[in-house]
Amino acid sequence: MKILHILYQSLPQISGSSIRSRDLLMAQKEIGIEVFAVTSPFQIALRKSEKINGITYYRTRIKEKTDISDRTKPFIIRLTRLFLIFTFYNHIKKIIKIHNPDVLHAHAMFFCGLPALILSIKHKIPMVYEFRSLWMLKKENNLKSYFNRFIEKLLFKIELFVMKRADCVIAINDNLREVLINSGIDKQKVKVVHNAINTTLIDQLKESHKEITTSRENLNFGYIGTLTPHEGLDLLIKAFSQYNFEFPNSCLFIYGNGIEESRIKELCKTNDKIFFMGSIDPSRVYEAFSSIDIIVNPRYKNNLTDSITPLKPLEAMAYEKLFIGSDVGGIKELVTDKLNGYLFTAGDANKLVETMRYVSCLDSEEVNKIKEEALNYVTTEKSWLANSKLYYKFYQNLLDG
Numbered sequence: 001m002k003i004l005h006i007l008y009q010s011l012p013q014i015s016g017s018s019i020r021s022r023d024l025l026m027a028q029k030e031i032g033i034e035v036f037a038v039t040s041p042f043q044i045a046l047r048k049s050e051k052i053n054g055i056t057y058y059r060t061r062i063k064e065k066t067d068i069s070d071r072t073k074p075f076i077i078r079l080t081r082l083f084l085i086f087t088f089y090n091h092i093k094k095i096i097k098i099h100n101p102d103v104l105h106a107h108a109m110f111f112c113g114l115p116a117l118i119l120s121i122k123h124k125i126p127m128v129y130e131f132r133s134l135w136m137l138k139k140e141n142n143l144k145s146y147f148n149r150f151i152e153k154l155l156f157k158i159e160l161f162v163m164k165r166a167d168c169v170i171a172i173n174d175n176l177r178e179v180l181i182n183s184g185i186d187k188q189k190v191k192v193v194h195n196a197i198n199t200t201l202i203d204q205l206k207e208s209h210k211e212i213t214t215s216r217e218n219l220n221f222g223y224i225g226t227l228t229p230h231e232g233l234d235l236l237i238k239a240f241s242q243y244n245f246e247f248p249n250s251c252l253f254i255y256g257n258g259i260e261e262s263r264i265k266e267l268c269k270t271n272d273k274i275f276f277m278g279s280i281d282p283s284r285v286y287e288a289f290s291s292i293d294i295i296v297n298p299r300y301k302n303n304l305t306d307s308i309t310p311l312k313p314l315e316a317m318a319y320e321k322l323f324i325g326s327d328v329g330g331i332k333e334l335v336t337d338k339l340n341g342y343l344f345t346a347g348d349a350n351k352l353v354e355t356m357r358y359v360s361c362l363d364s365e366e367v368n369k370i371k372e373e374a375l376n377y378v379t380t381e382k383s384w385l386a387n388s389k390l391y392y393k394f395y396q397n398l399l400d401g
Contacts, residue, residue: 001395003028004101005037006092006112020132020311021107023198025055027384028391038095040111041084060091082111089115096123103395106166108132110155113162120167126398129166130193131159131180133308160184167398170391175329176307193390194333195309196382197318218249219360222292224285225312227258230305232298232326232347237267237274239298239352244273247360255280255288289319294359297325301346309333313341314382317374322367324355334382340374 007021021037028035041061049058061084092115096104105128106116113129120127134156160183163169169190171177181187221240223233233254240252254268257279268276280288289295295316299305306329313334316323325331326346335341342359344351362370380386 001103001392001399002034002036002099002101003103003105003395004092004095004099005035006104006106006116007037007039007043008107008109008112009039009043020195022053023196023384024388024391026053026198027388029053029055030385031388031392033388033392033395036095036099036101038092040088042081058091058095060088085111085115088112089118092116092119096125101125102399103128105130106162108159110158110162113159113166117162117165126167126395128168128170128394128398129163130170131163131176132172133176134179134304156183168394170394173307173309173330173333175333179307191390191394193387194382195311195314196384196387197311197314197378199318199379199383199385218251219247219293220251220253220291221294221296221356222253222255222288223296223298224255224280224288224292224315225297225310227254227256227260227264229260230300230302231260232300233260233264234267235300235347235349235352236296236298237264237270239349239356240274241271242349242353243356244271246357248273250360251275253277253288253291286319289315289321292321294322294324294356296352296356297323297331298344298352299326299328299331299346301326301328305330305346314378317341317371317378317382320371320375322359322370323374324352324359326352338370340370340377 005021005025025035025037036056036058038058039060043059043061046062047059048062049056051057088111096119103126104116104120106112107130116127116129119125160180163180163185167189169180169185171180171190171192173194174192177187177190177192180190221236223231223236225231227233236254237252240250244250244252250273252271252274254264254275255277261278265276268274277288295312297310297312299310305326309330313323313325313331317340323335323341325335325341325343327343328346332343335343337343342355344355
């Protein structure tokens, strides 16, 4: 079975979507699926193709580094960039002629979905479309202009256009599946493949590095990920500063970059026990986890955070770290309170402080029990090796049908 993955971006970026794509392709290759990928004109590309983890990635645009980030670009620039979709279409067509894939697997956004859809019809190749979040929803409606609300609705309609015509749609969680079904997508073709992690890579990192040890008196809290408004880092900094009065030897480490970077960096200066560490290379991410005892994801509650499942809770569990998260939909799908992690009421700094205090006072037996339950949950239910078998089943059903 040969699968062509059509990606907006992939390595070396460290965003959640590119990590998911990388681990998905690696796991599919591991179970015997022949996989290769083509990336959009917005991918960093120094040569026409390259092999990463034994998988060939075809690059559409060869030039110096292009800007892929969470920063909103002016509308005129975005409109101009949209015309690159024709270049992308022609490049995908060439790759199809070379490899003759059995299935086209397009990953969100519609920039990948539309060319894949046309080529799927033209070449009579089944198409899978993977939709991972309501990415077009950036802020709450009361903060948006009429024009921005119009653009969001338009983008969602384009996404729905692709999904209605794809042969199979993959949603990242049950909440998102319900949104798509309620928006008119046939429920029979909307499948759920939850977020997962590459346990093989993490095990290799754990074996090759030494853990930084701390005591229960000086526990270190931390956040590792993208710095965006909905992640709630301002809430975390406020809560930690309150907690720090009672536990003065503890520290907070924040790793990452994004549109909130300058603001978060300034907020970190308000407490000398809060350290802004900036971005970290994927090959050194173990160092970040090694410096932290308790990972915190304090996401605010909105349509986006209720519909997208983060990777960080699973990574924390795999690295055998305690995890605290807000009770938004995406996190609640992964974390059962006091079983494999801890939840607090989203947006409530006092509740977060209470949870941090509670976790700090756990005895070693309780800590080990939570860590063991979390690690078992990840390895048995949330590994990409297990997920890849689900994809194989979906692909085979399309080919048989």
